[in-house]
Amino acid sequence: MVYHQSSRLAAIGFSSLALLILVLFAGCAERLETETDAQDPIQLAIAIRSWQQGKTEPMVQAMEQLSEATELFFRSPTIESRLVWQSAWISAHDNFLGASILYSPDKFQRIDAWPMEAGFLDSLADYPGSGIVSDGTLEITATSLEEQHQITDASEVALGFHVLEYYAFERDIEDFGSDAPNYQKRQQLVQLVAELLLVDITSFSRAQETESEANQNSYPLLLLKIQRRFQLVFSKFDLLGEHIPPNYGSAQNITTQLDAIAELLHEPVGLNHFLIELDPESTLTFNATLLEAQTLLSSMEQPDGVTSSRLVLLIAFLEQKLGDFVTLLPVEGEI
Numbered sequence: 001m002v003y004h005q006s007s008r009l010a011a012i013g014f015s016s017l018a019l020l021i022l023v024l025f026a027g028c029a030e031r032l033e034t035e036t037d038a039q040d041p042i043q044l045a046i047a048i049r050s051w052q053q054g055k056t057e058p059m060v061q062a063m064e065q066l067s068e069a070t071e072l073f074f075r076s077p078t079i080e081s082r083l084v085w086q087s088a089w090i091s092a093h094d095n096f097l098g099a100s101i102l103y104s105p106d107k108f109q110r111i112d113a114w115p116m117e118a119g120f121l122d123s124l125a126d127y128p129g130s131g132i133v134s135d136g137t138l139e140i141t142a143t144s145l146e147e148q149h150q151i152t153d154a155s156e157v158a159l160g161f162h163v164l165e166y167y168a169f170e171r172d173i174e175d176f177g178s179d180a181p182n183y184q185k186r187q188q189l190v191q192l193v194a195e196l197l198l199v200d201i202t203s204f205s206r207a208q209e210t211e212s213e214a215n216q217n218s219y220p221l222l223l224l225k226i227q228r229r230f231q232l233v234f235s236k237f238d239l240l241g242e243h244i245p246p247n248y249g250s251a252q253n254i255t256t257q258l259d260a261i262a263e264l265l266h267e268p269v270g271l272n273h274f275l276i277e278l279d280p281e282s283t284l285t286f287n288a289t290l291l292e293a294q295t296l297l298s299s300m301e302q303p304d305g306v307t308s309s310r311l312v313l314l315i316a317f318l319e320q321k322l323g324d325f326v327t328l329l330p331v332e333g334e335i
Contacts, residue, residue: 051264066089110196132148164190262290
């Protein structure tokens with residue numbers, strides 16, 4: 001599906017927006033009124049650093065658990081160990097999404113590249129000789145995987161979460177047994193990808209600590225970062241179900257990102273204070289719409305067609321409102 005900004009806004013409609021505000025106005029208004037004044041740059045930097053640390057530490061722990069679950073599966077490839085592996089993957093990816101909310105997705109092409117073409121990695125039913133695993137001339141090493149990763153196209157993914165996702169969720173468990181063709185090379189690839197991902201996540205965690213101490217923080221800059229993330233959320237949501245493998249836990253992925261953004265709006269970071277200064281009415285509408293999207297997501301495991309369409313409209317509206325806020329920002333020298 002391709003949506004343009006004008007059609008996104010038109011599709012939402014004034015009646016839907018009016019109903020939304022009537023339902024959620026009181027709660028959002030009360031919450032906004034009880035918050036204190038905007039913080040000065042030093043207080044804001046401390047608040048953001050504390051918030052980021054609260055996201056980063058669980059991310060590293062979850063990634064360590066994913067690495068352990070991957071090893072456990074290959075020591076004993078059973079249905080039970082695979083379920084543990086799948087659960088660990090969802091937790092680690094979920095924590096990563098929350099911890100990376102303020103960073104450009106360009107930083108994470110080794111970590112979270114998606115969508116991906118499964119046939120680039122391994123054999124498929126219709127293409128039994130396809131993929132890195134089937135290539136007898138290609139050894140599985142860190143260097144070779146780094147060279148192959150997105151070598152001619154962004155969907156040619158050889159590193160990161162979604163390689164592990166494919167093997168944890170999509171491949172038959174028999175493909176990991178000793179009777180399967182190329183099973184040893186398949187195991188080498190998956191285990192090495194897990195090792196490299198742990199290294200990349202740990203490096204991101206350390207870099208984040210350094211950057212948070214060196215970088216200046218401001219509400220305009222925070223707004224720009226959140227707008228950029230909403231653009232990514234919409235583009236990824238538009239891709240769900242259109243590529244193999246599917247993005248497991250897709251509804252939870254979006255929930256995690258919206259929840260993280262909602263946290264930044266309120267105390268202790270308090271971006272809402274700055275948005276109120278820009279446009280009080282739009283701030284209330286934005287918060288109410290965000291709450292509706294969060295509520296809708298919390299009521300389901302995976303989006304159906306109707307719910308997906310509604311979520312697309314809500315996220316598109318939120319993205320547009322953030323764009324409106326950006327047009328009201330101070331001149332560049334004041335950011």
